[in-house]
Amino acid sequence: MTDVLPAVMEHLQFADAPGVVVDSPPGAGKSTLVVRAARHIAESGDPLAIVAQTNEQVDDLIANLARSAPTLPIGRLSAQGYVPVPRIATHNNVTVDNAIAGLAGSAVVIGTAAKWSTLTQGAWPWAIVDEAYQMRSDGLLQIAGRFDRTLFVGDPGQLDPFSTVETERWAGLSWDPQLSAVAVLLRHNPGIPVHRLPVSWRLPATAAPVISEAFYPFTGFTSGTAHSDRSLSFATHAFGSSPVDRTLETAAATGWALHELPARHTMRTDDEVARACAAVALRLLERGPVAVSEKSRAGARVTADRIAIGTAHRDQAAAVRQHLPPNSGITxxxxxxxxxxxxDVTVVWHPLSGRRDATAFHLEAGRLCVLTSRHRHACIAVARAGISELLDAHPSTGRVYLNEVVKFPDGWEANQAVMSHLEQHRVPA
Known part of the structure; x- marks a missing residue:
């Protein structure tokens, strides 16, 4: 990270291209880079626009930037009726308004891509697009003309932009709106400099090689920490040896666990899997997990807000919540x-659990990449047996279009790679 920012800013300021792309694997310091770049530009005295993809991302950016530069005037370009969240409202240097005129005194203006697209006037010499790989190319087309120089920062292995309408009519076109903003940008501007952050400071040494091989086959990365830097232990011992406790012990020892239920074809909201996800998370809290890391050499208690349960569908998330106490604190x-x-610890409802088929949605590499790369210490997958057999029976057979850029990695191959690793840490439930 120390050497990347000067090179990025030099290219942004002096290269002939209209922008610079920075690829960042999970936990490589993307947010830190955006904040440092924003401060660097703001200190020059020129106004800066920052584009994010969701309101949550906008609020996170503002909170990080306001904390890093408490005297920097920051504007939050919002929708009508927006109420500042607590992490925004506590900063006196942040102004919130739904019109750009109301943010005239701001050195940095931050808003979602959707909000920026509603502006009818105004231009900025500098812009930063955060999570650029989540942004659809048509979203960039609506706002790109307002910025002279743009820094695009994002993770190429994460979820692609999605659409609720059929997009086959545009497949293969260089300006396909379903492509990410970065993909279309690079196809039309091959001379744009691309930088890569090669180290993940989130993923532990047990996870970085797995995620890198499965989802970043051509732009691999390493963990910024060694095996000895992090450990997960429990303040209490288990009475007996239940499958859930064996799963937790496996995850603490190896960084991974597959809590495997009996094979069965089920509805999408499989109640047994939902109950198992909740049981694993709750039992984890009961055992009093303690995480030792470079941030806390003496060890820190893993609280509910440091545990997440990830699913592929919203109704699955709702099914899990039904098995958790109200206000459990678990995400x-x-x-x-x-x-x-x-x-610190994530519990993942595997997207292919209990399915009869492997659809493009459930095979998408970005979805599994997100679910398996949120943790600092351990990832626990919960699934029914039979996923490997399902993958073998449903090889990748997606349509291929002329001139379409082939996306790597292939979702089928990425799922096979992750499942091969998880099977080494299987705990029958």
Whole structure:
């Protein structure tokens, strides 16, 4: 990270290209880079626009930037009726308004891509697009003309932009709106400099090689920590040896566990899997987990807010919540909403659990990448047996279009790679 920012800023300021791309694997310091770049530009005296993809990302960016630069005037470009969340409202240097005129005194203006697209006037010499791989190309097209130079930062292995309408009519076109903003940008501007952050400071040494091989085959990365730097232990011992306790012990010892239920074809909201996800998370809290890391050499208690349960669908997340106490503090959400967030331990409802077929949605590499790369210490997958057989029976047979850029890695291959690793840490339930 120390050497990347000067090179990025030099290219952004002096290269002939209209922008710079920075690829960042999970936990490589993308947010830190965005904040440092924003401060660097703001200190020059030029106004800066920052574009994020969701309101949650906007609020996180503002909170991080306001904390890093408490005297920097920051504007939050919001929708009508937006009420500042606590982490925003506590900063006196943040102004919130739904019109750009109301943020005239701000050195940095931050808003979602959807909000920026509603502006009818205004131009900025500098812009930063955060989570650029989540942004659809048509979203960039609506706002790109307002910025002279743009820094694009994102994770190429995460979820692609999605659409609720059929997009086959545009497949193979260089400006396909379903492609990410970065993909279309690079196809039309091959000379744009691309930098890569090669180290993940989130993923432990037990996880970085697995995630790198499965989801980043051509731009691999390493963990910033060694095996000896992190450990997970429990303050209490288990009475007996239940499958859930064996799963937790396996995860603490190896960083991974597959809590495997009996094979069965089920509805999407499989109640047994939902109950198992909740049971694993609750039992984890009961055991009093203690995480030792470079941030806490003496060990820190893993509290409920440092545990997440990830699913592929919203109704699955709702099914898990029904088995948790009210206000448990444990985060339960879909991969789309967990993207960009970090926890000590994650419990993953495997997208292919209990399915009769392997659809493109459930095979998407980005979805599994998000679910399995949120943790600092351990990831526990909960699934029914039979996923490997399902993958063998449903090889990748997606349509291929002329001129379409082939996306790597292939979702089928990525799922096979992750499942091969999980099977080494299987605990029958």
């Amino acid at each position: 339960v959400d879909t991969a789309n909403r967990l993207q960009g967030r970090e926890y």
